[in-house]
Amino acid sequence: MKRIAIDMDEVIADALGKFIKLYNRDYSVPLDLKIEAGNEIYHHVPQEVNQKWFEYINEPGFFRDMEVIPDSQRVIKALQEKYDVYIVSAAMEFRNSLVDKYDWMAEHFPFIDWQHIMFCGNKIVEVDILIDRIKNFVGFKGRPLLFTSPHNLLITQYERVNTWEEVAGLLL
Amino acid sequence: MKRIAIDMDEVIADALGKFIKLYNRDYSVPLDLKIEAGNEIYHHVPQEVNQKWFEYINEPGFFRDMEVIPDSQRVIKALQEKYDVYIVSAAMEFRNSLVDKYDWMAEHFPFIDWQHIMFCGNKIVEVDILIDRIKNFVGFKGRPLLFTSPHNLLITQYERVNTWEEVAGLLL
Numbered sequence: 001m002k003r004i005a006i007d008m009d010e011v012i013a014d015a016l017g018k019f020i021k022l023y024n025r026d027y028s029v030p031l032d033l034k035i036e037a038g039n040e041i042y043h044h045v046p047q048e049v050n051q052k053w054f055e056y057i058n059e060p061g062f063f064r065d066m067e068v069i070p071d072s073q074r075v076i077k078a079l080q081e082k083y084d085v086y087i088v089s090a091a092m093e094f095r096n097s098l099v100d101k102y103d104w105m106a107e108h109f110p111f112i113d114w115q116h117i118m119f120c121g122n123k124i125v126e127v128d129i130l131i132d133r134i135k136n137f138v139g140f141k142g143r144p145l146l147f148t149s150p151h152n153l154l155i156t157q158y159e160r161v162n163t164w165e166e167v168a169g170l171l172l
Numbered sequence: 173m174k175r176i177a178i179d180m181d182e183v184i185a186d187a188l189g190k191f192i193k194l195y196n197r198d199y200s201v202p203l204d205l206k207i208e209a210g211n212e213i214y215h216h217v218p219q220e221v222n223q224k225w226f227e228y229i230n231e232p233g234f235f236r237d238m239e240v241i242p243d244s245q246r247v248i249k250a251l252q253e254k255y256d257v258y259i260v261s262a263a264m265e266f267r268n269s270l271v272d273k274y275d276w277m278a279e280h281f282p283f284i285d286w287q288h289i290m291f292c293g294n295k296i297v298e299v300d301i302l303i304d305r306i307k308n309f310v311g312f313k314g315r316p317l318l319f320t321s322p323h324n325l326l327i328t329q330y331e332r333v334n335t336w337e338e339v340a341g342l343l344l
Contacts, residue, residue: 003296092286098270114264115294121287126298
């Protein structure tokens with residue numbers, strides 16, 4: 001059985017949407033803000049608070065109530081029939097994210113057991129397929145699938161998936 | 173640079189000592205209890221509380237104040253000169269261990285950055301050497317080094333290290 005590792009933020013959990021909500025609450029950034037291709041959230045908020053995202057992300061609770069990326073639950077459940085599926089998040093950068101991410105997984109992906117969840121820094125995982133963002137592909141020897149997010153829209157050197165429906169089409 | 177992954181409990185953190193302290197506090201189990209070869213702590217405590225270890229291990233704080241295994245800090249710091257060193261713990265089994273283990277690492281191993289710490293279930297890590305207990309060697313293709321703990325004393329099929337001094341002698 002081939003192994004797949006799947007990232008959390010911007011792949012199964014809508015971190016960007018959470019940032020927009022908080023910038024909306026505190027600085028009236030519009031909730032329907034569209035991030036331009038290649039940009040991060042901090043390119044689209046008032047300059048004097050464009051580093052505020054770092055405070056947000058370190059707050060307990062930031063990772064606890066994110067929306068689930070559409071279709072990810074259904075497709076990942078189906079993937080488990082054919083693959084050994086791991087969720088691998090570079091959570092170690094943010095101390096307060098650990099328990100939030102653990103609880104978020106238990107709520108939204110209860111069919112993924114603790115043996116298949118990994119919080120790490122560098123993703124030195126032995127897997128065949130990695131669905132992730134670009135920085136985690138460095139040194140990866142398997143098949144990388146770049147899951148589309150505004151910040152990576154200008155990247156062309158990786159096989160890209162725009163939605164979980166597309167992942168299903170490729171892997172199921 | 174070769175990669176090493178090092179387990180936490182019974183390898184760099186004295187989990188067994190912590191269990192003995194708690195059983196001593198609550199049930200007068202002697203602090204100098206010697207665990208017989210092949211046994212776990214629950215073989216050596218009153219039968220009516222031999223599953224109490226599972227409550228202890230799930231309590232917040234259990235993993236926070238463990239003693240450091242002798243010489244592990246000094247030897248691991250020296251290993252970092254020659255190897256890419258990761259700490260890889262199967263912490264995901266115990267929700268409340270996550271932040272405790274994170275803080276414990278920051279206190280006792282501040283020279284290991286977040287990129288090199290991993291909390292997981294199955295250890296599907298791509299490393300050359302794994303210093304760990306037996307169950308994590310299953311499927312591992314590199315060089316396993318079994319770090320001695322009472323429960324694994326009867327195991328003979330792996331290369332064994334009894335102390336961090338011995339690790340230094342082998343790898344430095």
